[in-house]
Amino acid sequence: MRRLSFALFLTLLLLMAFAWIPACGSNGDVGFDPNDGKDGSTIDGPNGGEFPDGSRYADGRAVDPLTIEPSTVTVQVEINNGAVTANPVAFKAKANGREVDATWSIDRGELGKFAASGGAFTPSGNLGGIGKITARSQARIGVATVIVEIKMTQNGAPASPGGGGVGGSPLGGPVDGATKGRLDGPATPAADLVWLYPYDGTVWPRGLFAPLLQWQSGRAAKAVSIHLSSTGFDFKGYFAGNNLVNQPILQSAWDKATYGNRGDALKVELRIDDGSKTYGTITRTWKVAAGVLKGTVYYNSYNTKLVTYKVDGNSGGILSIKPGQTFPVLTVPGAKDKCIVCHTVSDDGSTLFSQQTNYADGASYNLRNGAAVIKNYTGDAPGGTTNNRKFLWSGVYRDGTFALQSSGYTQESYPNESQIFARDDGRAMPATGFDAVVKQAVTPAFSPDGKKVAFNYWTAENDSITPKAGNGRSLAVMDFACGAGGSTTGGPSCGSFAFSGLREIFRNPDAPADKGFVGWPAWLPDGKALVFHNVMKVPTSGSVISTWHGAQAQISYVDMNGASNALRALNGANPDGSNRYLPTNAQHPNDELLNYEPTVNPIASGGYYWVVFTSRRMYGNVAPGDPYDLGTGDNPTPKKLWVAAIDINAPAGTDPSHPAFYLPGQELNAGNLRGFWSVDPCHQNGTSCQTGDECCNGFCRENTPGGGLVCTDKPSGCAQEYESCTTTSDCCAGGGDIRCLNNRCAQIIN
Known part of the structure; x- marks a missing residue:
């Protein structure tokens, strides 16, 4: 008899040893009970039913899947005068054709819920839609689809x-x-x-x-x-x-x-x-x-009932409203006996700048601390610049620590040249590439990423500078570099301020003289285009880019290549530009010309950008009166805030806008304007949240499996919609229907 080799002997020994190892128990995560059939029968698998990774048996063969019956079901819910009628659906989980016990869940709890045990699902009647049903039987998982349809009547x-x-x-x-x-x-x-x-x-x-x-x-x-x-x-x-x-x-x-x-x-x-x-x-x-819609809209309101202080019989204040609020609130607590108006807000929702009573004095407010005063600006600032109307209509940097001053030509305006001013004390900051180039930049706006600034290029420092200033009829863009070494104790976040690449992106003809002025540029979140106020008829008095005294304007669009168009649908015209779809009456013959001062929500939502603008159009039969009414009587004034969706992926040369809607929650008898859209102050880790844009670190996830959502550090894996990103590849499904826009993952409508 030949002697066995040592290797063969060792192999036989190991095989014998494995034969004596018991199968994984029914309480383990990787096995299943051989008696798990609901009728008490055995559902056998090879090698004692082991499947170590949950998908394959120990010998490498695939585990029989867990199936759900029915795999797809449509449930009808009837709601009659509030009474809900909905029959439960009995789902069954099966393995190898036999029913097994399982735990059940649905990815959209608002659609309904399962019974404490078993697969009986009952729609709630709260919402309809499509839900994913999941059944788990030890290591096996099965999925099904439930479609909840709602038929509702109310008398x-x-x-x-x-x-x-x-x-x-x-x-x-x-x-x-x-x-x-x-x-x-x-x-x-x-x-x-x-x-x-x-x-x-x-x-x-x-x-x-x-x-x-x-x-x-x-x-x-x-x-x-x-x-x-x-x-x-x-x-x-x-x-x-x-x-x-x-x-x-x-x-x-x-x-x-x-x-x-x-x-x-x-x-x-x-x-x-x-x-x-x-x-x-x-x-x-x-x-x-x-x-x-995300964020808060801060706006000027005249004759609001929230302010008791009056100048020449009129009150004024800065109000704020979040989409979904029934009524606005006074932004600065205790300001009901003051006149605080004419404001700008940083994109991050931290800083509000405004003027007070006589416009000569102003202040900055910390919106993250109950609108507490950061700094009052009176008299002269360090270095000798006047604080008279400082920060009025300025272009505020995204974190609020400094601003590029608007100079002249607005209804109330800073009287000196445009400069960078620091929030902490109002002092002027040297800005290379700008101070010796642009004299008057009117209504400037920094891009959401802080790398560009746009403005009405009204006046250059001298006639040799190209491109030539537009004398109120052109928009220009410059690149901006925020130098390292900025303050961490309240001063400007940039150590130096460098501008370059002055270029004109839009210009209207010089004639006729009663139209063509531009102002109030606002960036779309991706920084690739602007919307702006384009004058169709200058007012009979005051600033040529104001909203009163017969002023007419439309909201227009221009991208960084200079391609522009009027946002016809937003303004009120049909897509081909022919005729208007807006209703008319004797006082409102041309409401498509009564749209002013746009700003843009920094966060794309639901596949669209969102523009808020002032309009004097009639609000149906609720506010059909004089479009230039100040709102001093008992009749609602048409001067209100409206919102319109803008396509993110609109083909070049097409109108990306859609018809606008009235922003709910405004006081009907107050004249409202200059809605400035800003994200809400962010929350620290551990604070409850709904989506990542609410969190300072940019992520909102469950604190424990099945627990509530809280702000957190960046987790492993991809970023969800509204969460922080650097490039599109950071986002879940990046490159498909999700894109990184303004450092947030945003859904795209193709």
């Missing part, structure tokens, strides 16, 4: 209708059976039934108050029906009243329609009934952005 206002901040009539009462039958039946067309607001083609973000539907008709409406529909959602509301000319959409229906939207069109249909006959149908079709 008359509920006890708690929600909503607000949009003016007009409240929801009416219930309609009787005969009226409801007419509203649901054939309707008689009526040419005099005209839709006023909202506009066709509007893009809505999520999280706003429901809009107020406004119309005009030659018939006195005693009842209306409002029908909202999109994929998987249907709402019909019936409301009675006297001489109805406007009605809000039920807030709970609006929330379901917008948060549950799947990217398709949201259609609204309106009918009216005069007590004997139903007329209509008039319709509008909208888009819903898959995101909420």
Whole structure:
């Protein structure tokens, strides 16, 4: 008998040893109970059922998958006057064709929940949409899809209708059976039934108050029906009243329609009934952005009820409003007995600059500390520069530590040349490449990344400088370098200030003399384009780039290659530029020319950029009066803030804008202007959050598995939407439908 080699002997010994090792127990993470069939039968696998990595058995063969039945199911939820009817769905998890015990979860808890045990899922009725169902049976995982569809009806206002901040009539009462039958039946067309607001083609973000539907008709409406529909959602509301000319959409229906939207069109249909006959149908079709608006809008408000101090019978103050608020608040606490107006805000939401009472004095405020005063600017600053109107309409650097001063030509203006001024004491800072080149930069604005500045290039230091100054009709851009060595104790964050590359990107002709002036440039978040105020008719007195005394202007767009266009849809014209879609009356024949002073939300949301601007257009039949009314009477003034979506990926040469919507929450009787959009002050690690833009370190994640979201340091893996990034490759799905814009991962609509 031949002697076994040592190697062969060792191999046999090891095989014998492995044969005696027991299989992994049923409590382990990598095995399964051989008696895990729900009927008590055995579901055997090779090698005792071991699959060490959860996907393969020990001998290398793939684990039989866990399947869920049904794999896809559509659930219908009916909500009638607030009462929810929803039948549960029984899901089953199976392995090798036999049902097994499993734990169940859904990635969208707002759609519904599972029973404490078993696979029974019950929709909540809160929202519709598509959810991912996950079943886990030890190491095996299976997935399925649930589609929740909602059909909703409401007859008359509920006890708690929600909503607000949009003016007009409240929801009416219930309609009787005969009226409801007419509203649901054939309707008689009526040419005099005209839709006023909202506009066709509007893009809505999520999280706003429901809009107020406004119309005009030659018939006195005693009842209306409002029908909202999109994929998987249907709402019909019936409301009675006297001489109805406007009605809000039920807030709970609006929330379901917008948060549950799947990217398709949201259609609204309106009918009216005069007590004997139903007329209509008039319709509008909208888009819903898959995101909420971020940040806060700070704006000047004249004759606000939040300020008691008056000058020449008028009050003024700086108010702030977050999308979703019913009413604005006074930005500077205790300022109700003062006149604090004419403001600018840093992009990071840390610093507010404003003027006081006589405009000669000003101050800076720390918005991260309850708007506490940082510095009052009176008299002369160190070095001898005047503080008279200093920081007024200046271009504030993104962290608020310094600003490039606007010089001359605004309604209230700094009287000397443009310079860099430090926030801490108002002193002038040397700026190479700028001080000897540009004399008067009007309404300047730094880009979100702080590397460029744009301004109305009104006056150069001498005539030999090229390009030539535009005398109020041109926009220029310069590169900016923030030198190392800046202060860490409250002074400017840059150790030096260097400008270069003066270049003109937009110029209007010099004639006719009553138009063509430009101002108030504002950067889109990617720093590749600007929106600005383009004068169509200069006012009869005051600054040529103001909003009053008959001033007419439009919001225009220009990219860094000099390609420009009027934002036709935002301003109120049809996409091809022909005709206007805005309603008219005797006092509002050309509202597409009454749009001024844009600023841009620094954060892209839901696949769009968002522009807030001043407009004197009529707000349907709620504010149809004199567009230049100061808001001193009991009638709402049309001078208000509006918001419009801008496409991120618009093809070159096309209009990237969409029709605007009224920003909810404004006081109807106050004249509001110069909405300055800024991100909210960031939160430190450990603070609760919803998305990464709220956090100083840029990330918002679960503190423990299944726990709440808190601000945190950068975790491993990719960055989610709204979280911090340096390049697009940092973002989850980077290069696809997510892009790094202004150091935040942002969704892109292609």
